[in-house]
Amino acid sequence: MKKSFFEPSRGFKVFNVILFTVFGFVTFYPFWYVFVGSIIPFTELSSKVILLYPENITFEAYKQIFSSSSIPNALKINVIVTVGGTILNLLFTTLAAYVFTKKELPARNFWFSLAIFTMLFNSGLIPMYVTLSNYGLIDSLWVYILPTLINTYYMIIMKTSFEQLPKELEESAKIDGCNEIGILFRIIIPISLPIMATIGLFYAVDRWNELFTAIFFINDENKVTLQAVLYRMLQSTDPTMSEPTIGEGGAAMLPEQLKYASIIVATLPILAVYPFLQRFFVKGVLIGSVKG
Amino acid sequence: MKNLSLSSKEEIQYKIRTGSTIMKTFQKHKYLYLMLSVVMTYYVLFHYVPMYGVLLAFKDFSVFKGITASPWAGFKYFNEVFTDANFWRVVTNTVLISTYKILFSFPVPIILAILLNELTSIRFKKAVQTIIYLPHFVSWVVVAGLVFSFLSVYNGVFNQIIVYFGWERINFLAEPSFFRSILVSSDIWKNAGWGTIIYIAAITGISHELYEAAIVDGANRFKQTLHITLPGIMPTIVVLFILNLAQFLNAGFDQVFVMYNTAVMETGDIIDTYAYRKGLLQGEYSYATVVGLFKSVIGLTLILAADKFFKKVSGYGIF
DSSP states (O other), rough: HHHHHHHOOOHHHHHHHHHHHHHHHHHHHHHHHHHHHHHHEEEEHHOOOOOOOOOOOOOHHHHHHHSSHHHHHHHHHHHHHHHHHHHHHHHHHHHHHHHHOOOTTTHHHHHHHHHHHHHHHOHHHHHHHHHHHHHHHHTSSSGGGGGGSOHHHHHHHHHHHTTTSSSSHHHHHHHTTTTTTIIIIIHHHHTTHHHHHHHHHHHHHHHHTHHHHHHHHHHGGGGHHHHHHHHHHHHHHHHSSSSSSSSSSSGGGHHHHHHHHHHHHHHHHHHHHHHHHHHHHHHHHOOOOOOO | HHHHHHHHHHHHHHHHHHHHEEEEHHEEEHHHHHHHHHHHHHHHIIHHHHHHGGGGGGGGGOOOTHHHSSSOTTTTHHHHHTTOOOHHHHHHHHHHHEEEEEIIIIIHHHHHHHHHHOOOOOOHHHHHHHHHHHGGGOHHHHHHHHHHHHOOTTTTTTHHHHHHHTOOOOGGGHHHHHHHHHHHHHHHHHHHHHHHHHHHHHHOOOOOOOOHHHTTTTTOOOHHHHHIHHHHHHHHHHHHHEEEEEHTTTHHHHHHHOOOOGGGHHOOOOOOHHHHIIIIITOHHHHHHHHHHHHHHHHHHHHHHHHHHHHHHHHHHOO
């Protein structure tokens, strides 16, 4: 019998490569379209159907959005929330994941199920709003960080990863007189860097993409995130309108291209770090998925 | 008397001894308790205290009096919500959108993962994976921006193509009958690629010996997929399906919120967007709390029932 019987047939292989080429193109092209659309002169944007590469480059749209106050300010908020938030997220998530791995913790299952239950039942927007407003968090930057300090799902992934570490490491540290906090910071964290990088990336992405906190709990225009600014921008240029909202001529370049440039600004930082972290998160998700 | 004092003395000594063992365990684990209390403080403050706020559903809430002091309203708001045609319309929309997503979005990553696994060129496979994971990391607002720029009436890509061929422009985003399809397709676009990651992990975990045995039995590639790969990843499929059901009444709130508009309310308005408008925009706190509570209770019931069902049928579950 020919070996090829067990191999995928040639026709299937070709089909498969074409399928993924198309799927990859469909996935990537919108980003490319918006990027090219943001750096070409407006006259070209309106006359061309398919944008493949920029012929004439202009950064007019970027100059415009960075000379306004909303985007630079929102960018600042995003950096603060992403950096500060991710550090605190990681710290507290690690703490929780580590505590819940400890078999000697009295009533461990009870505490753990209290944490799990919060994934299954949530109180809804209004009770959350009332609670946060009682805490005085409305319009405070802390509202971006505190209510989502521990993502229980990420915490479980991290816990699963900690549980797979060899027990001997901890025991020898204990004999050397190390307490639990010392063990966590000197042993567990240093040997768990891939999972820390993965969960860190997930948190950073979540914080960077923060929209609802800004919409629900922030009224102060100076404290909204980039996504919220972009959201307002999308809402103000109604895509269901049959004519551009601003009259023809020079001013008409603004809405569409400013939107494109803002999309790029809101996306680029993620796209920039993502390839470097990819090998970590693939590994990290694999570890976590062994038993979710 | 002497006896008694002796026994009470023993008792006291016993008490001291046991007390000291409690103290000792506490001493021994004091750092652990410290960490636990920090963690539980978070869960209580930001998850369990808001659950107390669910009482709003049974009260005539006044901002000045707070939750506790506001007068009881009984089931007044439940009656109001359950007799409101708007409420049932958003429930229907939510159920339909979620059902379409489960029917059309849920299987895509499974199929993609199986096909990805068949790619023979490692470099091509890596490149494809890098690209298809990417949309997972951008926000729904950005995706909405991309969707609008492709679908908008005046200068959207699709309409420019339509006009190029001399046809009538289509107002995709203002057409209620298109809205759910737009939701489902953009959901696939954003999440299907990332969804493959976990299935690929599961496929990698299947023992090679099974495939070898199947080859000996004369099973071709397709039959191997059907009889080994699929059963091999079934536990993963079930777990993800249950997790999906847990989100059933969300229907992708983030997505709907950034993409819907007044023209498509009739098909696009869902429970969460409705609760948001009623509560935060119109200030009907109690009404919106009832809507949220309804959603949470049904959601919890769904996930527990699904878990029980699948445990019985397939033996896999999540709890």
